[in-house]
Amino acid sequence: MKKRERSSSGQSTAEHERPLRRREVLKVGTLGALAGCTGVGKAMAGGGSANKKKCYGMVIDLRRCIGCHACTVACKSEFNVPLGVWRSWLRIKEDGEYPRTRRTFMPKLCNNCRNSPCIKVCPTGAAYYDQDDVSSIDQKKCIGCKLCIGACPFKQRFINPDKNTADKCTMCMHRVRKGLVPSCVNTCMGNARIFGDFNDPNSEVSQLKRDNKVEVLKPELGTKPQVYYIGGTDR
Amino acid sequence: MPTYDIFHLPALDSITVMYFFFSGLTSGTFLLSLWAGYGQEKLKSVAKPAAVITPISLAIGLLLLVLHLERPFQFWRILITFKPTSTTSWGAWVLNIFFVISFLYAFLWLKNKGEKAKMLGLFGLPFALFTGLYTGLLLMQMSGNALWDSALLPWIFLVGGLLTAIAVTVIVLTVMGQKPTEPFFGLRRHIQALIAIELLMIASEFVGLFTGGAAATEIAVMLLRGKLSFWFLNLEVLVGLLIPLGLLIVAKRSKNAGLHVAVSALVIIGVLTMRFIVVLVGQGQI
Numbered sequence: 001m002k003k004r005e006r007s008s009s010g011q012s013t014a015e016h017e018r019p020l021r022r023r024e025v026l027k028v029g030t031l032g033a034l035a036g037c038t039g040v041g042k043a044m045a046g047g048g049s050a051n052k053k054k055c056y057g058m059v060i061d062l063r064r065c066i067g068c069h070a071c072t073v074a075c076k077s078e079f080n081v082p083l084g085v086w087r088s089w090l091r092i093k094e095d096g097e098y099p100r101t102r103r104t105f106m107p108k109l110c111n112n113c114r115n116s117p118c119i120k121v122c123p124t125g126a127a128y129y130d131q132d133d134v135s136s137i138d139q140k141k142c143i144g145c146k147l148c149i150g151a152c153p154f155k156q157r158f159i160n161p162d163k164n165t166a167d168k169c170t171m172c173m174h175r176v177r178k179g180l181v182p183s184c185v186n187t188c189m190g191n192a193r194i195f196g197d198f199n200d201p202n203s204e205v206s207q208l209k210r211d212n213k214v215e216v217l218k219p220e221l222g223t224k225p226q227v228y229y230i231g232g233t234d235r
Numbered sequence: 236m237p238t239y240d241i242f243h244l245p246a247l248d249s250i251t252v253m254y255f256f257f258s259g260l261t262s263g264t265f266l267l268s269l270w271a272g273y274g275q276e277k278l279k280s281v282a283k284p285a286a287v288i289t290p291i292s293l294a295i296g297l298l299l300l301v302l303h304l305e306r307p308f309q310f311w312r313i314l315i316t317f318k319p320t321s322t323t324s325w326g327a328w329v330l331n332i333f334f335v336i337s338f339l340y341a342f343l344w345l346k347n348k349g350e351k352a353k354m355l356g357l358f359g360l361p362f363a364l365f366t367g368l369y370t371g372l373l374l375m376q377m378s379g380n381a382l383w384d385s386a387l388l389p390w391i392f393l394v395g396g397l398l399t400a401i402a403v404t405v406i407v408l409t410v411m412g413q414k415p416t417e418p419f420f421g422l423r424r425h426i427q428a429l430i431a432i433e434l435l436m437i438a439s440e441f442v443g444l445f446t447g448g449a450a451a452t453e454i455a456v457m458l459l460r461g462k463l464s465f466w467f468l469n470l471e472v473l474v475g476l477l478i479p480l481g482l483l484i485v486a487k488r489s490k491n492a493g494l495h496v497a498v499s500a501l502v503i504i505g506v507l508t509m510r511f512i513v514v515l516v517g518q519g520q521i
Binding site for chain 1: 236237238239240241242243244245246247303304305306309310312313316318320321322323324327373376377378379518
């Protein structure tokens with residue numbers, strides 16, 4: 001299979017070469033209830049998406065994740081994340097009884113919620129949406145009150161022991177703004193992680209979200225996460 | 236089935252719990268002082284000591300609040316921002332204003348200007364109520380915790396604060412050499428009523444937990460039969476609420492100072508245990 005072209009513009013030139021059969025079986029269209037970025041529909045109707053606000057997020061195809069931890073390591077090295085804390089990691093679950101057993105892997109990262117509890121509770125405005133609407137942390141303003149850590153339903157935040165401030169995945173915006181994909185996406189050998197702009201209807205993530213049965217974590221909390229999982233057997 | 240996951244350190248620690256305790260105590264002593272000042276003749280002598288305890292307790296609470304920060308010297312940043320969506324931002328502002336009010340209030344009582352103090356007290360009433368309720372509101376704002384998703388939580392905290400306030404006041408009065416006479420009997424009735432209210436609210440909370448879905452039911456079962464049952468049933472409910480209630484009913488008109496101090500100590504232990512359980516269990520630490 002030809003290697004898929006990787007760019008944050010989301011133009012997937014080799015999309016047709018991906019094995020789509022299983023996905024076609026699962027095809028249930030877009031899950032309206034899960035759609036956080038309302039811009040998707042409008043952009044589709046209007047055609048162009050050049051000046052639209054961004055809505056960065058990820059689609060993670062769990063069927064393609066082999067649990068190699070490359071994303072965890074790439075993230076660690078990208079940000080010099082200290083020992084004992086992680087911005088992105090794998091949750092591993094073992095199911096079944098010998099000899100019928102299996103392991104399932106779930107990459108975890110900041111869900112870049114559109115309705116973030118962490119941003120709401122922050123008393124100093126250190127947790128905020130940056131110019132690209134990505135949930136970010138202003139390390140200068142953070143006083144380390146840890147309320148965002150308690151408020152995040154996905155337990156993605158931690159105190160960085162080097163800086164004594166809250167820290168988390170920032171979707172590698174320093175790379176994305178230079179036209180690269182996030183480090184974990186770049187290193188994912190199974191192409192399980194796909195990054196892009198959900199407000200661009202032609203981006204690969206928008207297409208994957210449209211064409212597959214996607215799920216988000218804890219949808220009942222209404223935080224509108226922008227990390228969509230395909231092929232999740234459980235949460 | 237085994238699951239391997241990353242768990243970072245939880246947000247709230249024992250310093251936070253102690254801060255919750257002191258903010259409850261602060262709110263309680265202020266309300267008690269106000270209640271005594273405006274209320275029955277018998278309680279009048281309680282108003283002054285309770286008023287004096289308030290700013291001291293709040294100072295300890297604020298100190299703990301700053302100490303629990305990872306960057307304590309940056310705490311001033313909270314005072315140059317106001318974020319309406321953050322309960323903590325509200326709390327920081329209210330606590331600071333309340334600190335000034337409670338300080339003036341205690342000062343006026345010390346100068347024996349009771350009438351002026353009572354006027355100021357009315358102005359401070361909403362601040363005191365908010366201080367008592369807001370630690371619970373803060374927990375409610377943390378999404379996805381079954382134990383904290385309860386509108387009763389702030390009120391359980393407020394009543395807990397009032398209980399500790401009476402208990403601490405009784406201990407302080409005894410230490411200062413006050414004989415266990417009239418004001419103590421009034422306070423005893425208040426403790427009995429508050430314990431009854433606390434028990435009823437805990438019972439309602441359990442109804443909420445048992446009907447609130449799988450995660451909530453799991454917590455309820457853990458508290459009643461699981462590894463936390465000792466702490467919850469024995470320490471919080473039995474030692475902290477039922478035994479003090481029983482002692483006060485049995486020894487109805489006892490003038491034994493030891494009894495009052497013992498009851499107060501038990502009540503404080505109970506409320507402290509309650510706060511530890513709510514905070515640590517709520518964030519899935521136990």
